[in-house]
Amino acid sequence: MTEAQHERAPGDRPSREMDASAPSEFLVYTIGLFVAILLTATSFWTANTTLLWPGGVLLGLAVLAIAQMGIHLVFFLHISSGPESTNNVLALAFGALIVFVVISGTIWIVADMNTNMMMPSGGPMIMKMQH
């Protein structure tokens, strides 16, 4: 039984004997490195520039970070859409769902509580969320 018939281990790439058209593994890592450097540099530039509308900077940083996580997953961890890595992708999707629920749910609930527990006008705002 060849390994091609099985699921692929996370982090493993299909070997070149099985798929001669696959780019060399060294090239994949190097492309990933350059794209990641580009995205990191853009993130640092975005945080410091005055050219952009300040309200959009946080959203831009979040988008750049998620893009870079995607680059790491595809080029360094070799997550692909092929049939042999379905299990890995499904587990990853479930993990991403939990991460999304934990982070957005926490921020949403606590912001809501903050609004509802705000002191009447003129009250000491400093009391807010000072644990």
Next chain:
Amino acid sequence: MNIAIAIDQIPQDALPSASEAGPVPTRIVVAYGFWIFLLSDIVMFAALFASYAVLVRSTAGGPTGAQLFSQKTVAIETACLLFSSYSSGLMSLAVNSRRYLRAYVGALVTLALGAIFLSLEIREFLSMIAIGAAPQKSAFLSAFFTLVGCHGLHVALGLIWLIVMMVQVAVFGFAARVQRRLLCFSLFWHALDIVWVGVFTVVYLMGVSS
């Protein structure tokens, strides 16, 4: 006639079911189990990120992130971790093709860059504590030290793991079990870099720009 032949050929191209393919190789089982562990580790980091995001404004009159963070240090730390992720990727290529010298060089570069990252982070922590920005100062600083310190702890454990793996390569060579452990290590190291992308964006860049 042609259609019948075409239909006959379809199942041969498709993946056979798990029972037809026989037992799954240990390498895939081990790596998949470690993948599940990494995802649960990332869920734990998500909880720390959430608590940091909630507490970031609660400075209790103490220093804020914009006053404490040095972007130059963060940029160097980010570069170290990114290049160490790259070198650990090249190391895993050398391991898969059983080249000793390249594997050792890749491991040494990864180790050196990881050590530089860790020493920069410890220096940053110590300088913050020296000016009174210790974890007990405010909820913001507690959340900061928990989140960034937890990532730093993972990096430290990863460095110890890498040293142990190099000893195993020296003693056992590229035995199948050593190769499996090295695969898990490279997964772990890449996952740490993914978490660091979140840390430098959420903690440092968003802290400085807002």
